[in-house]
Amino acid sequence: xxxxxxxxxxxxxxxxxxxxxxxxxxxxxxxxxxxxxxxxxxxxxxxxxxxxxxxxxxxxxxxxxxxxxxxxxxxxxxxxxxxxxxxxxxxxxxxxxxxxxxxxxxxxxxxxxxxxxxxxxxxxxxxxxxxxxxxxxxxxxxxxxxxxxxxxxxxxxxxxxxxxxxxxxxxxxxxxxxxxxxxxxxxxxxxxxxxxxxxxxxxxxxxxxxxxxxxxxxxxxxxxxxxxxxxxxxxx
Amino acid sequence: xxxxxxxxxxxxxxxxxxxxxxxxxxxxxxxxxxxxxxxxxxxxxxxxxxxxxxxxxxxxxxxxxxxxxxxxxxxxxxxxxxxxxxxxxxxxxxxxxxxxxxxxxxxxxxxxxxxxxxxxxxxxxxxxxxxxxxxxxxxxxxxxxxxxxxxxxxxxxxxxxxxxxxxxxxxxxxxxxxxxxxxxxxxxxxxxxxxxxxxxxxxxxxxxxxxxxxxxxxxxxxxxxxxxxxxxxxxxxxxxxxxxxxxxxxxxxxxxxxxxxxxxxxxxxxxxxxxxxxxxxxxxxxxxxxxxxxxxxxxxxxxxxxxxxxxxxxxxxxxxxxxxxxxxxxxxxxxxxxxxxxxxxxxxxxxxxxxxxxxxxxxxxxxxxxxxxxxxxxxxxxxxxxxxxxxxxxxxxxxxxxxxxxxxxxxxxxxxxxxxxxxxxxxxxxxxxxxxxxxxxxxxxxxxxxxxxxxxxxxxxxxxxxxxxxxxxxxxxxxxxxxxxxxxxxxxxxxxxxxxxxxxxxxxxxxxxxxxxxxxxxxxxxxxxxxxxxxxxxxxxxxxxxxxxxxxxxxxxxxxxxxxxxxxxxxxxxxxxxxxxxxxxxxxxxxxxx
Ligand SMILES: Cc1cc2nc3c(=O)[nH]c(=O)nc-3n(C[C@H](O)[C@H](O)[C@H](O)COP(=O)(O)OP(=O)(O)OC[C@H]3O[C@@H](n4cnc5c(N)ncnc54)[C@H](O)[C@@H]3O)c2cc1C
Ligand code: SF4
Ligand code: FES
Numbered sequence: 001x002x003x004x005x006x007x008x009x010x011x012x013x014x015x016x017x018x019x020x021x022x023x024x025x026x027x028x029x030x031x032x033x034x035x036x037x038x039x040x041x042x043x044x045x046x047x048x049x050x051x052x053x054x055x056x057x058x059x060x061x062x063x064x065x066x067x068x069x070x071x072x073x074x075x076x077x078x079x080x081x082x083x084x085x086x087x088x089x090x091x092x093x094x095x096x097x098x099x100x101x102x103x104x105x106x107x108x109x110x111x112x113x114x115x116x117x118x119x120x121x122x123x124x125x126x127x128x129x130x131x132x133x134x135x136x137x138x139x140x141x142x143x144x145x146x147x148x149x150x151x152x153x154x155x156x157x158x159x160x161x162x163x164x165x166x167x168x169x170x171x172x173x174x175x176x177x178x179x180x181x182x183x184x185x186x187x188x189x190x191x192x193x194x195x196x197x198x199x200x201x202x203x204x205x206x207x208x209x210x211x212x213x214x215x216x217x218x219x220x221x222x223x224x225x226x227x228x229x230x231x232x233x234x235x236x
Numbered sequence: 237x238x239x240x241x242x243x244x245x246x247x248x249x250x251x252x253x254x255x256x257x258x259x260x261x262x263x264x265x266x267x268x269x270x271x272x273x274x275x276x277x278x279x280x281x282x283x284x285x286x287x288x289x290x291x292x293x294x295x296x297x298x299x300x301x302x303x304x305x306x307x308x309x310x311x312x313x314x315x316x317x318x319x320x321x322x323x324x325x326x327x328x329x330x331x332x333x334x335x336x337x338x339x340x341x342x343x344x345x346x347x348x349x350x351x352x353x354x355x356x357x358x359x360x361x362x363x364x365x366x367x368x369x370x371x372x373x374x375x376x377x378x379x380x381x382x383x384x385x386x387x388x389x390x391x392x393x394x395x396x397x398x399x400x401x402x403x404x405x406x407x408x409x410x411x412x413x414x415x416x417x418x419x420x421x422x423x424x425x426x427x428x429x430x431x432x433x434x435x436x437x438x439x440x441x442x443x444x445x446x447x448x449x450x451x452x453x454x455x456x457x458x459x460x461x462x463x464x465x466x467x468x469x470x471x472x473x474x475x476x477x478x479x480x481x482x483x484x485x486x487x488x489x490x491x492x493x494x495x496x497x498x499x500x501x502x503x504x505x506x507x508x509x510x511x512x513x514x515x516x517x518x519x520x521x522x523x524x525x526x527x528x529x530x531x532x533x534x535x536x537x538x539x540x541x542x543x544x545x546x547x548x549x550x551x552x553x554x555x556x557x558x559x560x561x562x563x564x565x566x567x568x569x570x571x572x573x574x575x576x577x578x579x580x581x582x583x584x585x586x587x588x589x590x591x592x593x594x595x596x597x598x599x600x601x602x603x604x605x606x607x608x609x610x611x612x613x614x615x616x617x618x619x620x621x622x623x624x625x626x627x628x629x630x631x632x633x634x635x636x637x638x639x640x641x642x643x644x645x646x647x648x649x650x651x652x653x654x655x656x657x658x659x660x661x662x663x664x665x666x667x668x669x670x671x672x673x674x675x676x677x678x679x680x681x682x683x684x685x686x687x688x689x690x691x692x693x694x695x696x697x698x699x700x701x702x703x704x705x706x707x708x709x710x711x712x713x714x715x716x717x718x719x720x721x722x723x724x725x726x727x728x729x730x731x732x733x734x735x736x737x738x739x740x741x742x743x744x745x746x747x748x749x750x751x752x753x754x755x756x757x758x759x760x761x762x763x764x765x766x767x768x769x770x771x772x773x774x775x776x777x778x779x780x781x782x783x784x785x786x787x788x789x790x791x792x793x794x795x796x797x798x799x800x801x802x803x804x805x806x807x808x809x810x811x812x813x814x815x816x817x818x819x820x821x822x823x824x825x826x827x828x829x830x
Contacts, residue, residue: 044700120354
């Protein structure tokens with residue numbers, strides 16, 4: 001005997017431009033089943049039109065974030081037994097344009113992150129036959145930043161972003177911080193031109209939803225505060 | 237046709253509406269594709285790169301955990317010659333040694349270039365790139381102990397390498413097409429004009445015209461039930477090449493990684509053993525002493541996978557079950573949290589086991605294809621598999637076979653392969669470019685692609701794709717996995733026949749073209765079957781054991797008859813084999829013991 005889950009899933013059909021909801025009941029007998037397993041079960045057995053996005057199946061590619069009972073999670077790494085309800089309302093990631101059912105447009109992520117020059121800026125080419133020196137401590141400053149899988153959960157959870165679509169958002173600011181704290185980077189001033197703005201580091205209202213939802217346990221809010229501190233030091 | 241409007245409309249419209257023209261089109265945005273894109277774009281070519289996923293960094297390279305091999309010698313003496321010897325011996329002497337030499341020499345440049353682009357490698361106390369031990373990488377031409385050769389960023393090496401390349405490609409302004417599913421090459425004999433794709437986001441077909449077309453689409457571990465690979469690992473590129481008349485090389489050599497998390501098969505990196513982890517059977521023994529007494533847990537993957545499978549078959553799995561234990565508890569919380577954080581996260585999330593407290597249940601898992609599209613050492617596709625160049629067509633990464641891995645790949649040599657040969661391929665395209673031309677598109681250039689889609693949409697049967705997928709994965713898991721023999725392989729041949737029949741009675745109810753993942757998965761299933769067929773026939777015909785091909789009925793390596801590469805050709809009338817010699821420029825084949 002397994003557990004019976006009742007799923008109410010948001011649907012959007014691009015051909016007719018109509019939204020609706022579908023209800024499915026799935027009995028989960030395997031204790032290690034994830035939400036993605038349940039989605040695939042529905043698709044393979046009950047309704048092949050249900051559409052969701054996934055790829056790696058191991059919580060590393062960032063494809064599969066959805067909203068479950070109001071909270072963004074990665075479907076592939078969330079086991080059913082860890083959800084706190086048998087009644088699940090499942091919606092696409094908030095704040096993103098929907099393509100079909102649970103699939104949202106990821107070009108938004110691309111646009112936002114590009115804006116912060118997310119690459120290492122160096123003014124002159126390093127010597128070709130050796131790596132640059134970086135101490136263990138300097139490298140450790142990137143921990144908690146470089147692991148971002150660009151899943152969009154933090155953006156979807158950010159009320160500031162819902163109100164202000166020109167806000168760069170938690171993901172790209174975290175990604176910016178990863179370069180700003182890199183001892184090898186020389187792009188700080190250029191990046192601050194974009195970052196030190198009401199749509200950048202001063203757009204954040206420090207609500208910290210981003211930290212709550214990040215499946216990789218990163219803390220974009222903290223990264224934003226770090227950037228503010230850095231900018232103040234730069235100014236003074 | 238069910239819906240002649242949709243399909244014919246797009247076919248007819250191809251020359252009018254949906255034609256893109258670039259100097260270079262790269263299919264796949266993993267390590268191989270992005271390296272080539274960076275090299276082409278830096279040289280000023282109009283470079284476009286597509287992926288069937290929603291962003292380049294979703295590519296499966298991101299899942300690589302353990303590292304990338306290069307004899308940097310950050311922490312102790314190492315030489316490219318040692319790395320080359322290990323690669324060749326690991327390959328059970330089937331690697332082409334000219335290519336292996338290039339792999340290990342370029343390794344040093346490639347890793348440094350990654351660092352220069354900004355990759356956040358872990359560091360040594362001297363501030364150099366950190367290196368760890370990995371299976372089969374040893375000192376002094378196989379005579380010494382394990383060597384620190386795998387460059388790493390904790391256990392997220394693939395993630396940092398892929399993100400670094402994506403960042404660089406963005407900086408350079410490479411044009412990306414995402415959720416663009418390549419369906420068929422546009423070819424005229426051994427000349428490539430570009431590729432036809434299905435825009436999965438908006439529906440409709442597109443034709444990409446290019447002087448140079450690169451296939452960098454990765455592997456096909458999803459042909460097996462227990463696998464470490466992503467759901468998108470479905471042999472799309474290999475299938476496109478086969479359909480263009482190109483053979484596939486050495487497909488019978490498919491690697492099973494020893495340590496997949498029971499029971500899905502998600503990877504627990506070899507880095508766990510590189511850092512000192514043990515493999516333990518139900519009797520509590522480190523059973524590798526019976527299989528590879530000198531190298532123990534750090535013997536190459538084919539050997540460790542066979543050892544685990546043998547233990548399980550002998551009833552020494554944990555509590556008699558189909559798995560054994562990977563124990564890293566003695567490394568301590570500090571090392572586990574700094575060097576293997578993702579391993580800990582995955583085993584907690586997927587198996588409910590915290591490796592600081594408990595041993596991890598593991599089972600061998602389908603992992604990596606040594607075989608693939610035959611190329612020269614600069615990624616140029618070989619039309620006959622030997623020497624005839626397919627003009628304008630290139631391949632690199634896991635979908636290609638140079639061959640540097642021969643019958644068995646060493647850990648950390650494939651992020652390396654994808655990087656070295658993706659990079660060389662980009663450089664080669666730039667060099668070849670003045671002699672390449674844009675070939676004209678024909679009225680029916682998109683016909684093959686629309687037929688591929690039509691084949692699935694227009695079936696009237698009642699069989700669900702899932703039923704066929706299950707049959708494929710179960711068959712491959714039972715008959716074409718770690719150990720093989722004629723009886724099982726012949727059974728798989730009949731399963732394949734059955735699946736072909738079922739494919740023409742397969743039914744999907746979703747007939748739309750925009751974001752129809754059911755259609756996409758059904759197409760992918762077809763590609764997987766084609767790849768599985770090549771693996772099965774290859775395994776059946778090769779009557780010897782070498783590397784990952786372990787035949788119970790032919791347990792010995794047979795250099796006299798089989799020191800050669802298999803070339804598998806397939807067309808409508810059936811399949812045939814051809815063979816080519818192995819390049820043995822430096823090392824003479826010897827018995828392979830660890
Ligand atoms: C879990 C795991 C761990 C690993 N760890 C290591 C390791 O530690 N060290 C190591 O050396 N190797 C490791 N490997 C192997 C190595 O990561 C891969 O072999 C290598 O990264 C493959 O790179 P690639 O560029 O060929 O393919 P990928 O990175 O898979 O890229 C393929 C690209 O092609 C695209 N694509 C595919 N089909 C189509 C299509 N039809 N149309 C359009 N685009 C398409 C995909 O979307 C993707 O962008 C690991 C593999 C796995 C599965
Ligand atoms: S910071 Fe976390 S939640 Fe936000 S995109 Fe990155 S991984 Fe996802
Ligand atoms: S499918 Fe890759 S993160 Fe979930």
